[in-house]
Amino acid sequence: MEWDWEFVRQIMPTLIEGLKITILATALGAVVAAVIGLVFAILRMTAPKPIARATSFIVEFIRGTPLLVQLYFIFYVLPDVGIRLPALVAGVIGLGIHYGTYAAEVYRAGIENVPRGQWEAAKATNLTARQTWIHVILPQAIPPMIPALANYLIAMFKETPLLSAITVLELMNQAKSIANSNYRYIEPMTLVGVFFLIMSLISVVFLRWLEERYSRVEQR
Amino acid sequence: MIDWSGYIGLILQGAWVTVQLTLMGSALAVVVAFAAGLGRLSRFMAVRALATTYIEFFRGTSIFVQLFWAYFVLPFAGITLTPLQAGVLALGLNVGAYGAEVVRGAVKAIGREQREACIALNLTRFQAMRHIILPQALPLMLPTFGNNAIELLKGTAVVSLISLTDMTFQAQVVRAQTGSTLIPFATILLLYFAMAWLISMGMRWLERRVSRGLDGVRV
Numbered sequence: 001m002e003w004d005w006e007f008v009r010q011i012m013p014t015l016i017e018g019l020k021i022t023i024l025a026t027a028l029g030a031v032v033a034a035v036i037g038l039v040f041a042i043l044r045m046t047a048p049k050p051i052a053r054a055t056s057f058i059v060e061f062i063r064g065t066p067l068l069v070q071l072y073f074i075f076y077v078l079p080d081v082g083i084r085l086p087a088l089v090a091g092v093i094g095l096g097i098h099y100g101t102y103a104a105e106v107y108r109a110g111i112e113n114v115p116r117g118q119w120e121a122a123k124a125t126n127l128t129a130r131q132t133w134i135h136v137i138l139p140q141a142i143p144p145m146i147p148a149l150a151n152y153l154i155a156m157f158k159e160t161p162l163l164s165a166i167t168v169l170e171l172m173n174q175a176k177s178i179a180n181s182n183y184r185y186i187e188p189m190t191l192v193g194v195f196f197l198i199m200s201l202i203s204v205v206f207l208r209w210l211e212e213r214y215s216r217v218e219q220r
Numbered sequence: 221m222i223d224w225s226g227y228i229g230l231i232l233q234g235a236w237v238t239v240q241l242t243l244m245g246s247a248l249a250v251v252v253a254f255a256a257g258l259g260r261l262s263r264f265m266a267v268r269a270l271a272t273t274y275i276e277f278f279r280g281t282s283i284f285v286q287l288f289w290a291y292f293v294l295p296f297a298g299i300t301l302t303p304l305q306a307g308v309l310a311l312g313l314n315v316g317a318y319g320a321e322v323v324r325g326a327v328k329a330i331g332r333e334q335r336e337a338c339i340a341l342n343l344t345r346f347q348a349m350r351h352i353i354l355p356q357a358l359p360l361m362l363p364t365f366g367n368n369a370i371e372l373l374k375g376t377a378v379v380s381l382i383s384l385t386d387m388t389f390q391a392q393v394v395r396a397q398t399g400s401t402l403i404p405f406a407t408i409l410l411l412y413f414a415m416a417w418l419i420s421m422g423m424r425w426l427e428r429r430v431s432r433g434l435d436g437v438r439v
Contacts, residue, residue, distance in 0.1 A: 064416030066377035076401040158282035185292040200280040
């Protein structure tokens with residue numbers, strides 16, 4: 001079968017529609033992940049021992065099981081207990097929880113990497129807990145986190161095609177339905193690949209820039 | 221009342237497919253990771269370019285897209301793969317690309333003085349790599365390889381979408397036949413977690429094994 005540019009031109013608008021949903025899901029998923037990650041990180045670091053242990057186990061469990069199965073779980077099991085979510089919402093929650101566990105690790109590492117001496121100095125200069133966090137700890141903890149978080153953002157973007165399995169009409173699903181109704185797989189599937197490749201090549205350049213910029217802060 | 225024993229058998233069959241996929245995919249991934257990772261450190265520009273293109277391409281697109289491409293587009297190029305072959309190929313090449321960066325990073329992390337000592341002792345490049353650099357680089361790679369193997373295990377769930385009867389696929393079958401959702405999905409979540417745990421235990425054992433004799437040298 002030959003590559004057909006006319007067909008490409010014809011399906012482009014549909015694919016762009018799908019791309020919009022993909023980007024929307026990524027953006028919403030990132031917000032959910034950032035918040036859930038913070039909750040997990042705080043629970044693991046400050047909650048009483050049994051709760052911290054339980055949180056660690058939950059994080060390990062989520063990281064050790066496939067996102068696809070988690071999506072199925074949210075989409076098919078929750079309606080049985082009366083929680084019926086639209087596909088996109090279920091997808092965003094799935095992405096958010098899954099990547100939240102990765103974000104939690106990054107937060108924790110970032111905060112623990114602030115040297116002990118900084119905490120002690122803050123105490124010695126009689127700063128309150130609030131002042132210590134805002135003026136001493138977070139300004140040193142956040143910059144090194146940024147490249148790592150951006151890395152997971154890119155990873156999450158690449159996982160969004162999984163949402164097609166729970167009927168979200170994102171890029172991959174649009175491509176599949178075009179392919180199935182026209183019985184032409186080459187163009188839609190290749191274009192999806194090209195879209196993802198372009199987006200991630202751009203984001204790799206952006207990531208390099210972030211790394212360069214924020215590692216300088218670290219060395220100061 | 222549903223008779224679960226038959227359905228459990230179905231899910232266990234699927235679990236076996238998942239295990240096979242994980243093992244074969246990992247084997248391919250390790251080979252590809254060393255080939256591409258060392259390729260990026262090659263003296264020859266063409267080899268470096270080839271390895272870099274491969275790595276960027278497979279890390280840049282998702283496993284899902286690669287799998288569909290292997291399964292649906294390659295037949296038009298005359299290469300028809302069974303779902304299992306397509307799954308192993310896509311998983312192995314995808315995770316291999318991540319592994320290649322690990323290999324490269326670990327080899328580069330070995331100190332300059334080791335390389336200089338090899339040159340001083342007149343070892344060939346192959347001898348230096350085989351006897352000096354890799355034995356020291358391997359313990360550095362293993363922890364990340366362990367994570368990659370777990371990523372691969374998680375990736376295998378995606379093959380259910382190209383009709384390969386792995387654990388996730390069988391859970392969907394059970395759901396369709398019984399109408400029950402909680403039991404099949406909870407069961408396979410636990411099984412996946414058990415497998416991930418086994419991998420991390422195995423990797424820890426391997427790590428102790430390969431760092432034997434390196435005590436006091438580094439790390």
